Amino acid sequence: MTIRIVHFINQFFAGIGGEEKADHRPEVREGAVGPGIAFKEAFGEEAEIVATVVCGDSYFNENMAAAVDEVISMMENYRPDLVICGPAFNAGRYGIACGAVAETVVNRLGIPVVAGMYPENPGVDMYKKSAYIIETSKTAAGMRKAVTPMARLALKLARGEELGSPEEEGYIPRGIRKNQFAAERGSKRAVEMLLKKLEGEEYTTEYPMPVFDRVAPAAAIKDIKKAKIALVSSGGPVPKGNPDRIESSSATKFGKYSLQWLDDLNPGNSETAHGGYDPVYANEDLDRVLPVDVLREMEKAGEIGSLHEYWYATVGNGTSVANARRFATEIAKELNVAGVDAVILTST
Amino acid sequence: MVHVCTIVPISLTVGANRIVPAVAIPHPLGNPSLGRDDEKKLRRKLIEKALNALQTEVSGQTVFE
Numbered sequence: 001m002t003i004r005i006v007h008f009i010n011q012f013f014a015g016i017g018g019e020e021k022a023d024h025r026p027e028v029r030e031g032a033v034g035p036g037i038a039f040k041e042a043f044g045e046e047a048e049i050v051a052t053v054v055c056g057d058s059y060f061n062e063n064m065a066a067a068v069d070e071v072i073s074m075m076e077n078y079r080p081d082l083v084i085c086g087p088a089f090n091a092g093r094y095g096i097a098c099g100a101v102a103e104t105v106v107n108r109l110g111i112p113v114v115a116g117m118y119p120e121n122p123g124v125d126m127y128k129k130s131a132y133i134i135e136t137s138k139t140a141a142g143m144r145k146a147v148t149p150m151a152r153l154a155l156k157l158a159r160g161e162e163l164g165s166p167e168e169e170g171y172i173p174r175g176i177r178k179n180q181f182a183a184e185r186g187s188k189r190a191v192e193m194l195l196k197k198l199e200g201e202e203y204t205t206e207y208p209m210p211v212f213d214r215v216a217p218a219a220a221i222k223d224i225k226k227a228k229i230a231l232v233s234s235g236g237p238v239p240k241g242n243p244d245r246i247e248s249s250s251a252t253k254f255g256k257y258s259l260q261w262l263d264d265l266n267p268g269n270s271e272t273a274h275g276g277y278d279p280v281y282a283n284e285d286l287d288r289v290l291p292v293d294v295l296r297e298m299e300k301a302g303e304i305g306s307l308h309e310y311w312y313a314t315v316g317n318g319t320s321v322a323n324a325r326r327f328a329t330e331i332a333k334e335l336n337v338a339g340v341d342a343v344i345l346t347s348t
Numbered sequence: 349m350v351h352v353c354t355i356v357p358i359s360l361t362v363g364a365n366r367i368v369p370a371v372a373i374p375h376p377l378g379n380p381s382l383g384r385d386d387e388k389k390l391r392r393k394l395i396e397k398a399l400n401a402l403q404t405e406v407s408g409q410t411v412f413e
Contacts, residue, residue, distance in 0.1 A: 019374075022373075058372070058373045058374070061354070061355050061373065062354065062372055062373065092355075092358065093355070093373070096355070096357065096358070122357075122358045122361050122362070125361050126357060126361055213362070213363050214363045215363065215365070216365075217365035217366070217405075217406045217407065217408065217410075218349065218365070219405065220402065220403050220404055220405045220406075221402045221403050222403075224399055224402065224403055227402075229399075235376065277373050277374045278374045279374070280374070281374045281375040281378065281380050282374060282375065284380065285378060287377065287378065287391065288375040288376070288377050288378030288380075288387075288391075289375070289376060289377065290377075291377045291391050291394075291395055293388065293391070294388065294391050294392045294395050295395060297392075298392075298395070303399075304399065342349065342350070342402045343349040343350070344349075344350055344352060344395070344398050344402075345349055345350070345351045345352065345353075345364075346352045346353065346370070346376055346377060347351065347352070347353035347354075347355075347358075347359070347370075347376065348353075348354070348373050348374060348376055
């Protein structure tokens with residue numbers, strides 16, 4: 001019997017539109033759509049994409065509980081044996097949507113799910129425990145390379161076959177431990193590993209330690225009326241014309257801009273460089289991303305000590321974690337030297 | 349630092365300790381469907397919330413609803 005599959009994709013991959021259509025509400029279409037065509041080829045006769053559920057990235061993330069319900073009930077009507085989500089590559093909101101749908105399908109419908117994401121997609125950390133997420137490249141240029149292992153894993157799951165290790169199957173480790181028999185006993189394996197480590201040789205740990213990137217919270221501000229507050233944003237707020245040419249996605253730099261003489265942001269003096277959300281509202285009034293107008297008023301009224309004379313901006317759209325960490329280190333250093341007491345960081 | 353953002357789960361994942369939920373992805377500190385004055389009031393409210401978060405001692409990740 002043919003395996004029935006429902007596919008979840010966003011408005012972009014459904015061909016509905018880009019950021020200007022990111023508010024698109026969930027809808028269902030019969031058969032395969034967009035990347036579903038490639039899956040269809042990979043499945044051949046064995047499985048069929050009976051329906052595709054489409055949801056806009058912003059609608060989903062801003063109304064997560066309702067969106068999940070709508071998407072799942074649309075899927076249920078098609079009695080799927082398995083669900084495929086994405087692949088979302090390094091698109092953050094799309095990745096979170098895929099992850100949330102995947103988790104809910106497993107919990108509510110009790111059927112297997114395969115998703116696809118780039119390892120730095122925030123959806124990975126949030127949902128890797130709940131679903132099989134095949135590791136993909138950063139962008140849709142890697143669609144073909146993503147579809148093959150996703151389809152292969154989907155068929156295996158639907159047939160109820162035993163899966164290999166994450167490396168063998170190509171999915172991101174879920175942190176599930178599985179018993180197996182080893183040729184050598186544990187103490188011997190451990191000593192061998194230790195010797196390799198001491199020699200500086202390659203070895204594979206049997207129990208990788210999780211990495212938590214956490215910092216201790218800073219102490220509370222004692223007197224906000226004396227505090228110097230700085231504005232930093234990953235929403236791409238830049239002076240009109242984007243003088244540093246900060247990239248609209250995968251930013252490699254941040255900008256530092258003077259707030260001297262600025263009491264209010266408007267289309268004449270500022271805009272957003274961000275390519276990952278509909279820029280209409282930010283370009284109309286950039287205070288919606290970088291709240292200069294209100295903070296200036298509060299500064300004048302003595303409600304805060306002062307507004308730091310520079311703001312820092314980058315574009316947090318597909319930006320690599322390594323670059324983001326470098327920006328943060330450099331920005332924090334400058335803010336410290338400038339005697340800034342607190343930062344309001346805005347993200348879109 | 350206080351993180352004002354719409355998708356709180358991302359902020360929690362990346363490790364922000366003080367988080368203030370914002371309005372929407374394309375306009376975190378505004379709402380174009382409101383009039384100019386009401387929109388500014390909304391923005392002020394969010395900033396006041398952010399300043400309040402900065403003045404509050406926290407022992408771990410805290411979302412200021």
